Amino acid sequence: MSETSRSQARVHHESSDGAPAPVAATRGTGARRTAPGVGELVQAALPLIAGWLPGQRWYAGKGRAITGLTPVLATPLQVGDPALLHLLLRVDHSGGSDTYQLLLGSRSGQPAGLPPATVLGRLTGGPYDGAVLYDALHDQELTGRLLEHLATGDRFGSLSFRRTPGPQLPSNLPGRASTAEQSNSSVIYGTAFILKLFRRISPGTNPDLELSLALSRAGSTRIPRVAAWFESRLERSEPATLGLLQRYLPDAEDGWELALDQVGRLKGDPAPGNFAIEAHRLGRATAEVHRVLARSMPVDRLDRHQLSLLADAMGDRLDSAVTAVPGLLRYRTALRTAFRALTADHLDSVPVQRIHGDLHLGQAMRTPHGWVLLDFEGEPAKPVAERRRPQPALRDVAAMLRSFDYAAAHLLAGAPHNPELAHLAAAWAARNRTAYCAGYSAGGGADPNASPELMRALEIDKAVYEVVYEARHRPNWLPIPLAAINRLALTV
Template sequence: MTGPGESGDAVAPRDDLIEQVAAALPTWLPTQRWFGGKDRDITAVRPRAWTTLLDGDPLLIHLMVEVEQGDRSEPYQLLIGSRQSQLPDVASVASIGLEDGLTCYEASGDADLTACLLDFIAAGERVDGLAFEREPGVELTGGLRAHPITSEQSNTSLVYGSQYILKLFRKLTPGLNKDLRLHRALRDVGCRHIADPLGSITGELDGEALTIGMLQRFMPDAADGWVMASTSVRDFMADTSGLPPGELGGDFSGEAYRLGKAVATVHADLATALGAEQVDPSELDRTVSDMLERLERVVAEVPVLAEHAPGLRAAFTRITEQGRPLTMQYVHGDLHLGQVLRTINGWLLLDFEGEPAASLAERSALRSTLRDVAGMLRSFDYAAQQLLVGQPDEPEQTARAMSWAEHNRSAFCDGYAHVADEDPRASADLLRALELDKAVYEVGYEHANRPDWLSVPLSSIARIMTEGDNP
C-alpha cells in the first residue's frame, strides 16, 4: 500500500496529489450523500493510506482518509480518479477542485475506471495492501462496466451489467464488516432471503484488517420495498372514496404479511448459524442505559425533543419490569423498507451493517429480534408520512396516512407471528420502547442529514406516547 513520499510521473507526484485532494475534502465531503458527519464542521482531513489501482492516464487511486470533527475522528474511503485528457461524464458533485491545474474527481461514477474492481475480484488479485477475493466455489465474469446506484445513502454500490453489485463501505470499521459476516453465515445455512455474497475487497489500516467492499448477485427485476410501499401510500391518499386501505386496489398488506414472514425466517436462520443467548432480566438494565444515553445525547443536539424526554424515560425504564429472560442474537440492526427487495421468489433482506450513525460496538452487539421488528414498524410510519413532509398540517390527511400505516404494521406483525414462536405484540412494553428508541435515533439522524424530515420521527414519538401499549 503506497503512502506519503511515493510518487508517480504519469499524472503528478502521488504525495502532492494526495495532499491536494485532502486539502479540498473539508469543503467537498459534506456535499456527498454518503458522508455521515454533516452534523459538525470538519476540522481536518488527513490521508492515512492509498493504493494506486490504475497507473498512468487515467489514474485511479484508492484513498483512505481520517476525517476529524472536533473530538470525533472517523476513517472513510474514496476512489480518486484523475485524467489529463477529457473528463468522463460524471456528476458535477464528484469533481474535486485542486490547485496547479490538476483535476481530480470521486471516481465511483466512472465506468471505465471502476471496471477494474470486478476484474481484480474475478482474478483474485492483490494490489499492494488490498486483497480482491472470490468466495469459495464462485466463478465471476469480468470485463463488465459499472454504474452507481444513486439512491443509496451511507455507502456506494456499483452495478456491473445486470449480474453483480459491489458495495463499497464508505465509513470504515476495523475487522470483518458485520454485513459480510452475516451474509456468509446466512448463506452457509441456506437462507432463502438474502443475495449470496460472491466476493470481497479487504485492506488494512494501522495494522488492523478491514472490509472495503462486498460483491453480491444483482437482482435486476427486483422491486424496492420502499418504492412499493410509497406507491401504495400515494394511491391510497389520492383516492377520494374514503374506503379503508384494505379495500382498495394496490393494497400493500399482503406484501407486508409476506415480509413479516421473511424477517422472522431470517432471524431463525441467524440463530441457527450464529447462536442465541437467553440473558438474565438484569441485562435489560444495560439496554435501558443505552436508550437513556442515546436520548440525552440527541436531546442535547435537538432541543425540541426535550418536551418528550420525561415520557420517553418512563417508557424505557418500564421494560425492566417484565421479569422474564430475554433472548439475544445477531439481528439486521437497521431494518426498514429501503433494505428489502421483492423478487419473484420472495423478499430479500439487504445491508446487515447496522445503523450508519451507531458505534461499532452498538452494531456488533447481540440484540432482541424485536429491534428489527420495531425498525420495520417505524418504516411503515415513514412511508405513510412522506407525502406530509413540508405540507401544512391537515388532520384528516394525517389520520388517513396513519390508517395506512397501522393496517400494514398489523399485517407485518401477523406475518412475523406466523413463523416466530411468539407474536411480537405480546411483548408490548419492550416493542414500544424499542420503537421509541429507534424514533429518537431518527430525530438525531434527520437533524444531521434531512432537517425537513424531522417532523416524521417527532410526530411518531408524540403518537406512540399517547397510544399506550398499542404497537
C-alpha cells in the same frame, strides 16, 4: 431494482511493453514511494479533497472544520492516463477523526458525461500537473478495474480482494455508479452484480459482510448472494471491510417505493388493501432471516440486570436527544417510564441474537420469488463493535413498524392539517403494522404482541434516534418521529 438500496505486495498495471509490472502500495505521508508519481498524486490531491469532501452525502463530519488530512494507505490500482488511486484517508476535525475510503481517478482531459459534483478539480505540479481529479466510481473504465481485481482475488500489499467459492466472476461488465443518496456508494455491473463501497471505515469486519456471508453459506434465499469483497488492515488491527459485491436483483421492486405507491392511492381509494398482504409476507421473510441467523451466529439471553442496563442505555440516549432537540423534553418522564418497564418482574430474560440492525422498507426488495433483505451493516453512525453485538430480534420488528409510519406520513405531504387524510394515513399504517407482526409470528418469530413492554421501549428508542437524525439532516421530516413519540408516550 431501485438504486435506493442499492479490496502480497503487488499491484499490477500495464508497462510500456504490455506486461504487468509490480507496484507497491504507499502507506502514510512519510512512506517510501515505489510507484512513479503516487506520492506526488496524493499530495497534490489533498487540497482538492479538503474542498470536496464536506459536500458529500456520506461525509459524517458536516458542520465541523477539517483540521488535518493524513493518508493512511495509498494504493495505485492503475497508473498512467487514466490513473486509479485507492486511498484510505484519516480526516481530523473539530469533533475528532474518521477514516474514509476514496477511489480517485485522474485523466489529462475530463471524461465526457462526468457529473460536475464528482469533479474535485485540476491537479498542479508533478507528473499529473493539469490532470482532472474526480470520483472514479463515475468512470466505467476504472470501475471495471475494480471488478477485475475482485474476479481474480488480487492482493495489493495489505489491500486484499477476496471472492466466495463458485463460478468465475465476469470481469468485463460495465459499471455505473448508483445515483441514490446514502451513507455509502454503490456501483452496478450490468444486470448481474452490485458493489457497495463503505465510505466511513472502521477496523473489523463490517456486519453487512459478516451477516450476508453467514446467510449465504446457510443457503438463505432472503438475501442477495455474496460474490466477493475486499478489505485492508489498518495498522495492527484486524482487517477492515472496504467493499462488498453481491448479486444484483434487476427484477426486484423497492419496498419503500411499493409502499408509497399504495399510500398515494388512498386519496382515490380509501381501502386498496393490497399492501397488507405484502406486509404479512415481509414479516415472514424477516422471521426466516432471524431464524437462520440464530442458527448460524451466537445467541444469548439478557438477565434482569442486563435488561436494566438496556433500559439505562435507552434513557441515556433519550437524555442526549433532549439536549439536541429540546422539543422532546415534555415527553421525557413518560418515555423513561416505558424504558423502566423493561425491569418488570415477568421479564426475567430476553433472548438476543445477531439482527439486521437498521431494517426499514427501503432495505427490502420484492422479487418474483419473494421478499429479500439488504444492507445488514446496522446504523452506520454506531461503532462496528456495537453493531455486531447480539440484540433482541424484535428491535428489527420495531424498526420496520416505524417505517410503515414514515410511508403513511407521505399522504399528508402538502396537507398536514387535513383530518380526513390523517385518519386514512393512521389506518393504513395500523393495518400494515398489524399484518407485518402477524407475518413475523407466522414465520416462526416471537409474537410481538406477547412482549408489549419490550416492543414499546424498542419503538420509542428508534423514534428517539429518528428525531435526532431528522433534526440534523432533514428538518422537514421531524414531525414524523415526533408524532410517533407523542403517540407512544400516551400508551405508557
